[in-house]
Amino acid sequence: MKKIDIIEKFEDLPSPSYVCEENLLENNLKLLKKVQDEADVNILLALKGFALHSTFDLCKKYLKGCCASGLHEAILAKEEFGGEVHTYSPAFKEEEFDEIVSLSNHVVFNSFNQLNLLKHKAIGKTSIGLRVNPEYSSVEVDLYNPCGDFSRLGITKANFDETQLENIDGLHFHALCEQNVDALQGALKNFEENFGEYLAQMKWVNFGGGHHITRDDYDVEGLITTLKEFKNRYPHLEVYLEPGEAVGWQTGYLMATVLDIVNNGMNIAILDTSAEAHMPDTLAMPYKADIRGALNANEKEFTYRLGGNTCLAGDIIGDYSFDKPLEVGDKIILEDMIHYTMVKTTTFNGIKLPSIVIKKNDNCYQIVNNFGYNNYKVRLS
Numbered sequence: 454m455k456k457i458d459i460i461e462k463f464e465d466l467p468s469p470s471y472v473c474e475e476n477l478l479e480n481n482l483k484l485l486k487k488v489q490d491e492a493d494v495n496i497l498l499a500l501k502g503f504a505l506h507s508t509f510d511l512c513k514k515y516l517k518g519c520c521a522s523g524l525h526e527a528i529l530a531k532e533e534f535g536g537e538v539h540t541y542s543p544a545f546k547e548e549e550f551d552e553i554v555s556l557s558n559h560v561v562f563n564s565f566n567q568l569n570l571l572k573h574k575a576i577g578k579t580s581i582g583l584r585v586n587p588e589y590s591s592v593e594v595d596l597y598n599p600c601g602d603f604s605r606l607g608i609t610k611a612n613f614d615e616t617q618l619e620n621i622d623g624l625h626f627h628a629l630c631e632q633n634v635d636a637l638q639g640a641l642k643n644f645e646e647n648f649g650e651y652l653a654q655m656k657w658v659n660f661g662g663g664h665h666i667t668r669d670d671y672d673v674e675g676l677i678t679t680l681k682e683f684k685n686r687y688p689h690l691e692v693y694l695e696p697g698e699a700v701g702w703q704t705g706y707l708m709a710t711v712l713d714i715v716n717n718g719m720n721i722a723i724l725d726t727s728a729e730a731h732m733p734d735t736l737a738m739p740y741k742a743d744i745r746g747a748l749n750a751n752e753k754e755f756t757y758r759l760g761g762n763t764c765l766a767g768d769i770i771g772d773y774s775f776d777k778p779l780e781v782g783d784k785i786i787l788e789d790m791i792h793y794t795m796v797k798t799t800t801f802n803g804i805k806l807p808s809i810v811i812k813k814n815d816n817c818y819q820i821v822n823n824f825g826y827n828n829y830k831v832r833l834s
């Protein structure tokens with residue numbers, strides 16, 4: 454069994470560490486459960502965004518299961534979560550597919566080619582769905598827009614072959630990213646216009662992820678109403694949502710330490726973390742994390758550029774200002790670093806992966822994973 458160290462004081466945490474706060478996670482889960490209960494839908498955890506399996510005993514009290522992006526996530530879902538497993542990949546590998554079927558309650562194909570290649574392995578063993586593309590393009594950043602031009606994700610109306618629906622139980626779409634209910638309503642409108650005629654013969658629909666349900670300004674009541682109205686139109690359909698980000702949203706931070714301060718026209722603090730390796734969306738989106746006690750450059754007296762400990766010139770977390778000068782050894786708390794972080798980390802430059810810590814409701818810290826040289830070596834040869 455994995456050894457779990459318990460630490461009482463924040464100052465004693467290993468650096469860097471992702472620290473997930475159990476009570477904040479539970480608040481998110483309770484809100485998702487409210488949607489699930491009041492709208493009579495099923496909410497699955499999207500492992501691609503949040504796979505902190507030490508918390509799954511808690512998560513499974515509230516959610517119905519997991520959605521997986523392929524074999525490894527499906528195994529994790531089965532081993533650590535239980536409940537339903539729904540697996541979708543842009544393309545399944547033939548040699549992995551029998552195992553995926555054995556683990557999954559639903560499998561969702563991204564094309565008729567894949568359906569025809571693999572359906573003989575799935576019929577009678579799992580429920581089969583197709584991912585469709587509602588061509589509702591409302592995500593501004595192309596990198597995160599599943600419905601952008603030339604998207605490979607989901608079958609468009611023009612490519613939809615209604616003669617091939619014999620073994621199909623459900624339709625799935627994923628069109629959103631960090632959006633409110635108005636975006637779901639827009640996507641649903643297109644979905645029903647383009648594919649509504651096939652819903653009578655389906656058993657379920659899946660509205661994917663990207664619903665920012667746990668964000669403060671999300672219209673939760675609006676979502677419940679929208680889902681209920683959909684269910685009134687199609688009472689025979691089981692409805693699924695599969696958020697990832699909304700589960701891990703604002704549930705903790707990445708704690709890092711200042712290793713050095715250099716000056717080249719401005720003060721630059723080098724941290725024992727990396728935007729590139731530990732918080733890649735910072736560079737990809739791009740976005741700027743909030744830092745506890747800090748504001749944007751020049752809003753407080755002492756401004757620093759915070760940089761990562763890799764060779765990448767652009768490994769910059771951002772420019773921030775503080776009330777007092779930073780010193781070597783100071784701890785920096787980068788907020789909201791639980792979703793889409795530890796699932797994406799790399800060991801670029803051999804940098805140590807952040808430890809993973811759960812802050813329990815009794816305020817002690819459980820170090821659930823610590824990483825070292827072996828985690829770097831094992832991925833190379």
Ligand SMILES: Cc1ncc(COP(=O)(O)O)c(C=O)c1O
Pocket residue numbers: 499501502520541627629630631661662663664695696697698699
């Ligand atoms: C098919 C599918 N389902 C669910 C999700 C989870 O989305 P989010 O974490 O934004 O809620 C994604 C994210 O890319 C996805 O591609």
